[in-house]
Protein backbone atom coordinates (compact mmCIF):
# COMPACT_ATOMS: atom_id res chain seq x y z
CA UNK A 1 0.00 0.00 0.00
CA UNK A 2 1.44 3.44 -0.96
CA UNK A 3 1.65 6.37 1.46
CA UNK A 4 -1.49 8.14 0.11
CA UNK A 5 -3.56 4.99 0.50
CA UNK A 6 -2.32 4.58 4.06
CA UNK A 7 -3.26 8.18 4.86
CA UNK A 8 -6.74 7.76 3.37
CA UNK A 9 -7.19 4.50 5.26
CA UNK A 10 -6.16 6.16 8.54
CA UNK A 11 -8.42 9.14 7.82
CA UNK A 12 -11.38 6.82 7.26
CA UNK A 13 -10.57 4.91 10.44
CA UNK A 14 -10.55 8.13 12.46
CA UNK A 15 -13.78 9.37 10.83
CA UNK A 16 -15.47 6.04 11.58
CA UNK A 17 -14.33 6.29 15.18
CA UNK A 18 -15.86 9.78 15.45
CA UNK A 19 -19.05 8.49 13.79
CA UNK A 20 -19.17 5.60 16.26
CA UNK A 21 -18.94 8.03 19.18
CA UNK A 22 -21.76 10.11 17.71
CA UNK A 23 -23.84 7.08 16.77
CA UNK A 24 -23.76 7.97 13.06
CA UNK A 25 -24.46 4.88 10.99
CA UNK A 26 -24.35 6.33 7.47
CA UNK A 27 -21.40 6.06 5.07
CA UNK A 28 -18.72 8.55 6.16
CA UNK A 29 -17.81 11.48 3.94
CA UNK A 30 -14.42 13.04 4.61
CA UNK A 31 -14.55 16.81 4.69
CA UNK A 32 -11.50 18.38 3.07
CA UNK A 33 -9.53 20.78 5.22
CA UNK A 34 -11.25 24.12 4.70
CA UNK A 35 -9.53 27.35 3.72
CA UNK A 36 -11.01 30.82 3.94
CA UNK A 37 -12.83 32.83 6.56
CA UNK A 38 -14.45 29.88 8.33
CA UNK A 39 -11.17 28.05 8.77
CA UNK A 40 -10.06 29.95 11.81
CA UNK A 41 -8.97 33.30 10.49
CA UNK A 42 -11.67 35.14 12.46
CA UNK A 43 -11.01 37.31 15.48
CA UNK A 44 -9.32 34.59 17.52
CA UNK A 45 -9.36 34.47 21.27
CA UNK A 46 -9.99 37.35 23.60
CA UNK A 47 -6.84 38.70 25.18
CA UNK A 48 -6.41 36.41 28.19
CA UNK A 49 -4.96 38.41 31.01
CA UNK A 50 -5.49 36.04 33.96
CA UNK A 51 -4.26 32.62 34.98
CA UNK A 52 -6.57 29.60 34.97
CA UNK A 53 -6.58 29.68 38.79
CA UNK A 54 -7.68 33.32 38.77
CA UNK A 55 -10.44 32.54 36.28
CA UNK A 56 -11.64 29.65 38.47
CA UNK A 57 -11.71 31.90 41.52
CA UNK A 58 -13.53 34.70 39.69
CA UNK A 59 -16.14 32.28 38.37
CA UNK A 60 -16.65 30.82 41.85
CA UNK A 61 -17.02 34.24 43.47
CA UNK A 62 -19.38 35.39 40.71
CA UNK A 63 -21.58 32.35 41.28
CA UNK A 64 -21.51 32.66 45.08
CA UNK A 65 -22.15 36.39 45.30
CA UNK A 66 -24.29 37.24 42.28
CA UNK A 67 -26.04 34.21 40.84
CA UNK A 68 -26.81 32.02 43.85
CA UNK A 69 -30.25 32.80 45.25
CA UNK A 70 -31.10 35.07 42.30
CA UNK A 71 -34.72 36.28 42.25
CA UNK A 72 -34.45 38.59 39.27
CA UNK A 73 -37.29 36.82 37.46
CA UNK A 74 -40.34 34.71 38.28
CA UNK A 75 -38.52 31.44 37.50
CA UNK A 76 -37.00 31.69 40.97
CA UNK A 77 -40.45 30.75 42.35
CA UNK A 78 -40.67 27.45 40.49
CA UNK A 79 -37.08 26.20 40.13
CA UNK A 80 -35.61 23.53 42.40
CA UNK A 81 -32.15 25.05 42.05
CA UNK A 82 -30.09 27.31 39.83
CA UNK A 83 -28.06 25.53 37.14
CA UNK A 84 -24.95 27.69 36.84
CA UNK A 85 -23.15 25.42 34.36
CA UNK A 86 -20.05 23.31 34.79
CA UNK A 87 -16.67 22.55 33.27
CA UNK A 88 -13.35 24.33 32.91
CA UNK A 89 -13.29 28.02 33.96
CA UNK A 90 -10.63 28.54 31.29
CA UNK A 91 -12.29 26.46 28.56
CA UNK A 92 -11.43 27.13 24.93
CA UNK A 93 -14.97 26.24 23.90
CA UNK A 94 -18.28 26.88 25.67
CA UNK A 95 -21.47 25.00 24.76
CA UNK A 96 -24.65 26.98 25.42
CA UNK A 97 -28.17 25.58 25.48
CA UNK A 98 -31.45 27.34 26.13
CA UNK A 99 -32.49 26.41 29.68
CA UNK A 100 -32.29 23.56 32.20
CA UNK A 101 -34.83 20.74 31.88
CA UNK A 102 -36.39 18.51 34.51
CA UNK A 103 -33.29 16.43 35.31
CA UNK A 104 -30.96 19.44 35.24
CA UNK A 105 -33.24 21.34 37.64
CA UNK A 106 -33.26 18.33 39.97
CA UNK A 107 -29.50 17.76 39.94
CA UNK A 108 -28.23 21.31 39.42
CA UNK A 109 -26.09 20.32 36.43
CA UNK A 110 -26.36 21.37 32.78
CA UNK A 111 -26.89 18.79 30.01
CA UNK A 112 -27.36 15.51 31.81
CA UNK A 113 -29.79 12.78 30.83
CA UNK A 114 -30.01 11.35 27.31
CA UNK A 115 -29.35 14.61 25.45
CA UNK A 116 -26.43 15.29 27.78
CA UNK A 117 -25.00 11.84 27.04
CA UNK A 118 -25.10 12.56 23.32
CA UNK A 119 -23.44 15.94 23.95
CA UNK A 120 -20.70 14.06 25.83
CA UNK A 121 -20.18 11.82 22.77
CA UNK A 122 -20.07 14.89 20.50
CA UNK A 123 -17.41 16.46 22.73
CA UNK A 124 -15.50 13.14 22.82
CA UNK A 125 -15.60 12.98 19.02
CA UNK A 126 -13.93 16.41 18.94
CA UNK A 127 -11.07 14.97 20.98
CA UNK A 128 -12.12 16.88 24.12
CA UNK A 129 -13.68 15.97 27.45
CA UNK A 130 -16.56 17.55 29.35
CA UNK A 131 -14.02 18.66 31.96
CA UNK A 132 -12.06 20.61 29.33
CA UNK A 133 -15.05 22.56 27.99
CA UNK A 134 -17.72 24.61 29.76
CA UNK A 135 -21.41 23.72 29.42
CA UNK A 136 -24.23 26.03 30.41
CA UNK A 137 -27.52 27.59 29.32
CA UNK A 138 -28.80 31.06 28.53
CA UNK A 139 -31.27 30.71 31.41
CA UNK A 140 -30.05 29.42 34.74
CA UNK A 141 -33.49 28.28 35.98
CA UNK A 142 -35.95 25.83 34.48
CA UNK A 143 -39.11 27.27 32.95
CA UNK A 144 -42.06 25.26 34.35
CA UNK A 145 -42.98 22.32 32.11
CA UNK A 146 -40.03 23.23 29.86
CA UNK A 147 -42.08 26.01 28.26
CA UNK A 148 -40.30 28.59 26.11
CA UNK A 149 -38.62 31.30 28.18
CA UNK A 150 -40.25 34.73 28.02
CA UNK A 151 -38.42 37.78 26.67
CA UNK A 152 -38.35 39.22 30.20
CA UNK A 153 -36.72 36.08 31.61
CA UNK A 154 -34.06 36.10 28.88
CA UNK A 155 -33.41 39.79 29.48
CA UNK A 156 -33.06 39.23 33.22
CA UNK A 157 -30.72 36.24 32.92
CA UNK A 158 -28.57 37.07 29.86
CA UNK A 159 -26.13 39.30 31.81
CA UNK A 160 -25.14 36.22 33.84
CA UNK A 161 -24.10 34.36 30.68
CA UNK A 162 -22.23 37.41 29.38
CA UNK A 163 -20.35 37.69 32.69
CA UNK A 164 -19.52 33.95 32.63
CA UNK A 165 -18.12 34.31 29.12
CA UNK A 166 -16.16 37.44 30.01
CA UNK A 167 -14.48 35.46 32.81
CA UNK A 168 -13.90 32.26 30.81
CA UNK A 169 -12.78 34.10 27.65
CA UNK A 170 -13.42 31.14 25.33
CA UNK A 171 -12.11 31.07 21.79
CA UNK A 172 -15.41 29.81 20.42
CA UNK A 173 -19.04 29.28 21.43
CA UNK A 174 -21.33 26.51 20.25
CA UNK A 175 -25.04 27.37 20.48
CA UNK A 176 -27.03 24.17 20.90
CA UNK A 177 -30.42 24.39 19.20
CA UNK A 178 -32.55 27.08 17.63
CA UNK A 179 -33.70 28.87 20.81
CA UNK A 180 -30.15 29.32 22.12
CA UNK A 181 -28.80 30.39 18.71
CA UNK A 182 -31.65 32.84 18.09
CA UNK A 183 -31.34 34.33 21.57
CA UNK A 184 -27.56 34.69 21.46
CA UNK A 185 -27.57 36.16 17.96
CA UNK A 186 -30.77 38.16 18.40
CA UNK A 187 -32.21 36.83 15.17
CA UNK A 188 -35.34 35.07 13.94
CA UNK A 189 -33.43 33.00 11.36
CA UNK A 190 -33.99 29.24 11.51
CA UNK A 191 -31.27 26.96 12.86
CA UNK A 192 -31.10 25.39 9.38
CA UNK A 193 -30.01 28.77 7.97
CA UNK A 194 -27.79 29.75 10.91
CA UNK A 195 -25.77 26.55 11.25
CA UNK A 196 -22.74 25.70 9.12
CA UNK A 197 -20.97 29.06 9.54
CA UNK A 198 -19.58 31.24 12.29
CA UNK A 199 -21.37 34.28 13.62
CA UNK A 200 -20.17 36.96 16.04
CA UNK A 201 -21.41 36.97 19.61
CA UNK A 202 -20.79 40.36 21.23
CA UNK A 203 -20.05 40.29 24.95
CA UNK A 204 -21.50 43.80 25.27
CA UNK A 205 -24.87 42.48 24.11
CA UNK A 206 -24.83 45.06 21.30
CA UNK A 207 -23.85 44.08 17.78
CA UNK A 208 -20.64 45.76 16.72
CA UNK A 209 -19.70 46.95 20.22
CA UNK A 210 -16.63 45.57 21.98
CA UNK A 211 -15.06 42.13 21.65
CA UNK A 212 -16.88 39.34 19.83
CA UNK A 213 -16.54 35.58 20.14
CA UNK A 214 -17.04 33.34 17.08
CA UNK A 215 -20.27 31.38 17.59
CA UNK A 216 -21.23 28.21 15.74
CA UNK A 217 -24.94 27.35 15.88
CA UNK A 218 -25.76 23.66 15.60
CA UNK A 219 -28.57 21.25 16.35
CA UNK A 220 -29.52 20.50 19.95
CA UNK A 221 -28.59 16.94 21.06
CA UNK A 222 -32.26 16.31 21.99
CA UNK A 223 -33.24 17.17 18.39
CA UNK A 224 -30.48 14.86 17.11
CA UNK A 225 -31.85 12.01 19.21
CA UNK A 226 -35.20 12.47 17.46
CA UNK A 227 -33.62 13.11 14.04
CA UNK A 228 -30.44 11.00 13.82
CA UNK A 229 -30.09 11.72 10.09
CA UNK A 230 -29.08 15.29 11.05
CA UNK A 231 -26.09 14.12 13.11
CA UNK A 232 -23.93 14.36 10.01
CA UNK A 233 -24.63 18.11 9.73
CA UNK A 234 -23.95 18.64 13.44
CA UNK A 235 -20.65 16.81 13.06
CA UNK A 236 -19.74 19.08 10.11
CA UNK A 237 -20.42 22.09 12.37
CA UNK A 238 -18.25 20.65 15.13
CA UNK A 239 -15.44 19.95 12.68
CA UNK A 240 -15.49 23.64 11.74
CA UNK A 241 -15.11 24.44 15.45
CA UNK A 242 -12.23 21.96 15.61
CA UNK A 243 -10.55 23.75 12.70
CA UNK A 244 -10.93 27.08 14.47
CA UNK A 245 -9.32 25.61 17.59
CA UNK A 246 -6.58 23.90 15.60
CA UNK A 247 -7.67 20.47 16.84
CA UNK A 248 -6.79 17.38 14.84
CA UNK A 249 -9.56 16.51 12.41
CA UNK A 250 -10.49 13.02 11.26
CA UNK A 251 -7.84 12.43 8.63
CA UNK A 252 -5.03 13.76 10.76
CA UNK A 253 -5.15 17.39 9.60
CA UNK A 254 -5.45 20.30 11.99
CA UNK A 255 -7.04 23.67 11.48
Ligand code: SF4
Pocket residue numbers: 067070071072073074075076082139140141153156157
Ligand atom coordinates in the same frame (compact mmCIF):
# COMPACT_ATOMS: atom_id res chain seq x y z
S1 SF4 B 1 -33.59 32.52 35.34
FE1 SF4 B 1 -31.81 33.79 35.72
S2 SF4 B 1 -32.62 35.82 36.22
FE2 SF4 B 1 -34.31 34.36 36.48
S3 SF4 B 1 -34.21 33.80 38.64
FE3 SF4 B 1 -33.01 32.27 37.51
S4 SF4 B 1 -30.89 33.03 37.63
FE4 SF4 B 1 -32.27 34.77 38.15
